[in-house]
Amino acid sequence: MTNAKILVVDDEKPLARLICKSLSMKGCAADMAHTGADALALLENQNYHLVILDFKMPGMDGLETLKAIREKYPDTRVIFTTAFGDDDLAIRSLELGADDFIHKPCDLKNLHFRIQKTLKFRSLEAEVETLRTQVHDPRAPFIAGSPEMLEVIQRIEQVAAAAAPVLICGETGTGKELVANAIHNSENNPRRGRPFISVNSAAISENLLESELFGHARGAFTGAVSEKHGLFEVADGGTLFLDEISSAPLSLQSKLLRVLDAGEFMRVGESRVRKVDVRILAATNRNLLEEVKNSRFRADLYHRLNVLQIELPPLRLRGADVLLLTDYFVDHFNKSTGRSVKLGRQARSALAAYPWPGNVRELKHCIESLVLLNRGGRIDLHDLPERVAGAAAAALNASFTDLKNRTIEKFERNYFVSLLNNASGNVSQAARIADMNRAYLIKKLKEYDIDPSEFKR
Known part of the structure; x- marks a missing residue:
């Protein structure tokens, strides 16, 4: 009132x-x-x-x-x-x-x-x-204006209508679970309105993960005093999001493959085969092909999960999205705390210059801390964490040529990632789209350590 x-x-x-x-x-x-x-x-x-x-x-x-x-x-x-x-x-x-x-x-x-x-x-x-x-508009959860993120939003709508698994790739903090939610809640998704269950494979111990996903029979192990429904059963008819799928132990991966292929599983300590109809969305911050090469991830499960792929760009490659997100978080935390903190020009420039290795999650937590701890009603350069202010100082001390080269490198890397994504990792097709010599494109990809195989679908 x-x-x-x-x-x-x-x-x-x-x-x-x-x-x-x-x-x-x-x-x-x-x-x-x-x-x-x-x-x-x-x-x-x-x-x-x-x-x-x-x-x-x-x-x-x-x-x-x-x-x-x-x-x-x-x-x-x-x-x-x-x-x-x-x-x-x-x-x-x-x-x-x-x-x-x-x-x-x-x-x-x-x-x-x-x-x-x-x-x-x-x-x-x-x-x-x-x-x-937000349920009806796939763009609503995303604060974005960059071409890279607008492409992700478009891709969400494309994959939402399918029944096939989706592999969501991206660094920690880029918003993979947000993408999974958007896919499930899309108007194009026939499973919208049905259960959406999320489980972080890395957050559950290896001994308990199988029971968590598939359930267990009474007496299956010490402490199993009653039967338990697994998350696959809970999500029946809907969507199960497996975050950090690369952390799933090899012993569990074969059982995940069986569910993906046949919709069948058995509870721990039970011989009865059960059927479920669940769409799988999986996410990883690791290079799963490298995990396969190092025998830490099954190749057949990788290919089964990678029918459809969404690659989330890191925040450092999203250009002006940093400031869009900054303004959004300042406004959000002002409203939630009853404050009216403003962002100074120098602080704003410093936030835009910082590469944000922790991506959107790091930016969100940084802004939350700045708003909560602010006493003067304005966030200035000296209020910023040393790592952020230091990045701004380094940028200001750089020469024109250095700054120009950084900008070009950022553009080229961003461009080649989007190009390979559009060409599904096909280098020849990517070269034709870009009207570029194939050998030169391969040279640039090596220069930026971009692996075309990561974009194959």
Whole structure:
């Protein structure tokens, strides 16, 4: 209720003043109007969260005013006041769109409670609408404007409609689980609305991971005092997201392959074969081909998972997205903590210059700390962590040629990654798309240590 802007509309001026004074004491900004026409004039020039509207007024009565408010300002909440016992009028006000009603003479404590309840409900409505938008809009969870991320968003919509597994690759902190959620919640996904279960393979001990995924029978091992449904059963009909799939032990990988191929598994300590219909999304921050070469990951499972692939670019290759994300996180943590911290120009430049090895997660935690610990209302260069401020100082001390070369290197690496992604790792096709000599392209790929095989699908 605090900070709400409320309009009190009542021709009884002493009562209107009393209500406004009580609202001001609660931290609200309250204005008065004594006719329906005056109320509509104020609404035209100012945004009010809520209107307390009386019925009996000269000129337009309360119901006429209510109709006009609903037509012109549908997001403004309205509490209607009526004479005690006039239930028919109260019901009529609800039919015309009032959010609540209260009989006069009204108890201020009761009025404050109804205002708080109405505003809270409006806040929940807005939150639900935001979540509904995010469910239907694949771009909603992503703060991005770079071509690389817009390509990822487009790819999400493409793979969402398929039933095949998706392998999501990217460094730690790039948002792989966010991508998995977006795939599941896409309108193109026929499994949307069904279970989405996420499990981090690296966070569960090797001994327990099989039981966690496939369940176990009673008495299967010490401590198994009852049977347990595994996450594959819980996700039946929906999606199972296996994060850090490269951490899965080899003994478990063959069982994962069986589920992927036949939709079959057995609980630990049980011989009964069970069937599930689950779409698998998997993520890794490692090079799985290297893991295969080093016999740490099964080649057949890799190829089965890698039917569709999404490669997430690191934040250092996303250009202006760093500042888009910075502004978003500053605003987010300001709202969640009730602060109004601003970002200084030099601090902004330093944040843009830092390479963010921990990617979006590191940036988010850095901004959260800066907002929470700030005491002056402004984040300046000296407030930044030493690693971030140091990167900015190094950039400022670099020569024009050094900075130009860094910019070119960043562009070229970014370009070649996108090029190979579009060509599914086919170097000849990539060279044709880029109108570039194949031998020169191979030379540049070696220069940037880019392996075309990582992009094969």
